[in-house]
Amino acid sequence: MRDLPTRDAFLATVRAALTGPAPRPALRTLLDEMVQALSGWPRPWLEHAGDELLLASSPEMTVYHITLTPRIHYPPHDHRMAAMIALYQGSETSFSYRRNGAGLTLLQRHDHAAPGIAELPADAIHSVVNMGTARSAAIHVYFGDLIAAKRSIWDRELRQERPFDNDFYFEQARAVEDEA
Numbered sequence: 001m002r003d004l005p006t007r008d009a010f011l012a013t014v015r016a017a018l019t020g021p022a023p024r025p026a027l028r029t030l031l032d033e034m035v036q037a038l039s040g041w042p043r044p045w046l047e048h049a050g051d052e053l054l055l056a057s058s059p060e061m062t063v064y065h066i067t068l069t070p071r072i073h074y075p076p077h078d079h080r081m082a083a084m085i086a087l088y089q090g091s092e093t094s095f096s097y098r099r100n101g102a103g104l105t106l107l108q109r110h111d112h113a114a115p116g117i118a119e120l121p122a123d124a125i126h127s128v129v130n131m132g133t134a135r136s137a138a139i140h141v142y143f144g145d146l147i148a149a150k151r152s153i154w155d156r157e158l159r160q161e162r163p164f165d166n167d168f169y170f171e172q173a174r175a176v177e178d179e180a
């Protein structure tokens with residue numbers, strides 16, 4: 001088993017990939033190696049309370065470590081920038097949507113299992129849920145400043161687009177068993 005990079009060393013390589021001449025393939029290669037290394041690891045790469053830990057936020061990139069609690073479905077949202085999700089533990093399901101007036105229409109369900117990389121285009125609208133029985137773990141990389149971006153979120157009934165708001169995101173999260 002090879003050594004894992006430290007958090008700072010990893011973020012420096014992500015920054016180098018995203019500011020280099022070919023950001024997408026460079027990041028893809030880097031994340032492919034990282035999920036392979038992490039999937040053989042007995043623990044999460046980083047430990048934190050709650051599902052999300054923000055690791056970096058700057059004009060060229062935003063990076064989160066996210067471990068999804070099983071069977072909590074988060075509401076639909078967009079990012080307005082490309083993203084890569086490097087899933088190294090467990091499974092995650094992403095539902096994709098398209099706009100329908102102020103609301104949304106469900107398009108497709110995508111099931112992902114670790115280790116693997118999911119690439120999201122800048123115009124993707126999705127919601128995520130971990131349908132497994134254990135926490136998932138993934139590194140999320142966004143190609144820009146996600147915190148500062150003007151972007152949208154929808155309620156769980158898919159009726160109304162509104163400006164993204166982190167409190168609303170967690171407030172709209174639902175246990176899968178509670179869904180109609």
Ligand SMILES: [Fe+2]
Nearest residue numbers: 077078079126
């Ligand atoms: Fe997302």
